[in-house]
Amino acid sequence: MPLVATGLSRSFGKHPAVVDASLTLTPGTITGLVGPNGAGKTTLLLLLAGLLRADAGQVRVDDVPADSPALRAAVGWMPDAFGTWDSLTPHEILVTFARLYAIAPNEAAARADELLAEVHLSEHAHRPASELSRGQRQRLGLARALVHRPRILLLDEPASGMDPRSRVELRDQLRAAADAGAAVLVSSHILTELEEMVDHVVLMVGGRTRPAELGPPGWRLRLAGQPDSTAQLLTFDDDEAAAAHLAAVIAAGARVAEFTRMSSGLEQAYLDLHADRT
Numbered sequence: 001m002p003l004v005a006t007g008l009s010r011s012f013g014k015h016p017a018v019v020d021a022s023l024t025l026t027p028g029t030i031t032g033l034v035g036p037n038g039a040g041k042t043t044l045l046l047l048l049a050g051l052l053r054a055d056a057g058q059v060r061v062d063d064v065p066a067d068s069p070a071l072r073a074a075v076g077w078m079p080d081a082f083g084t085w086d087s088l089t090p091h092e093i094l095v096t097f098a099r100l101y102a103i104a105p106n107e108a109a110a111r112a113d114e115l116l117a118e119v120h121l122s123e124h125a126h127r128p129a130s131e132l133s134r135g136q137r138q139r140l141g142l143a144r145a146l147v148h149r150p151r152i153l154l155l156d157e158p159a160s161g162m163d164p165r166s167r168v169e170l171r172d173q174l175r176a177a178a179d180a181g182a183a184v185l186v187s188s189h190i191l192t193e194l195e196e197m198v199d200h201v202v203l204m205v206g207g208r209t210r211p212a213e214l215g216p217p218g219w220r221l222r223l224a225g226q227p228d229s230t231a232q233l234l235t236f237d238d239d240e241a242a243a244a245h246l247a248a249v250i251a252a253g254a255r256v257a258e259f260t261r262m263s264s265g266l267e268q269a270y271l272d273l274h275a276d277r278t
């Protein structure tokens, strides 16, 4: 278990932003962090990254209490908006961060080239970062987070501002990081997208964490000529079971006009939070 957080709390003045939050990040898995605006997700990510001090609770990595410098060396952190040094180029920015993580100069330059190719910014490698679009900045932020091959990867709304192709690539990049042994935590409001990306979900509401119990996904089946309101809602354990049911319905002579995978278990779990946005 590389990262176990227990009882983390943090207030800003009298306002409790994170209250007794606990979670475990396991190597090789991607965990989603989901909650309404103001739920405390960013504050929790900052506590986990060692970038904000907790009022109470602790973070242990490999069962050793993680003090901030040790934690920061193990963590790759991608904020929701990546602020660049605009007078530097993306290549210089990545080399600078690599050097801060004590990567040797030659290796740092090679790693920067490799990551810029991976996030499709090679063309921009040697132009000022001020020329990057918002989505391109996000991709540079991802490269920055990966530069030292962190064992723990924390990403705050990484897909925001990215175009659809970049989002698909992001999903593949996070899976590759997990397959290489990283423990990944990613916050997002885009539940369908998140569900395709993650292995587990932690819900957050009012500063508190709770594990999400996701039901099986639902399918909607509508026959030709049926009004929308009479469509059947069905649940299946997996795609195979859904496909078998569809085949049987058609074989029995039904004229199926629509067979659609519906809102995910995650979306329902989120709506069940009944949470007020703050």
Ligand SMILES: Nc1ncnc2c1ncn2[C@@H]1O[C@H](COP(=O)(O)OP(=O)(O)OP(=O)(O)O)[C@@H](O)[C@H]1O
Pocket (backbone or CB within 6 Å): 012, 015, 016, 017, 035, 036, 037, 038, 039, 040, 041, 042, 043, 044, 278
């Ligand atoms: N630096 C700060 N000073 C004062 N209050 C803060 C500060 N940072 C966050 N808060 C408050 O703490 C609460 C949690 O904020 P946080 O940014 O962690 O939420 P979030 O879940 O990331 O929200 P969003 O989905 O909108 O990004 C909010 O009520 C916010 O107003």
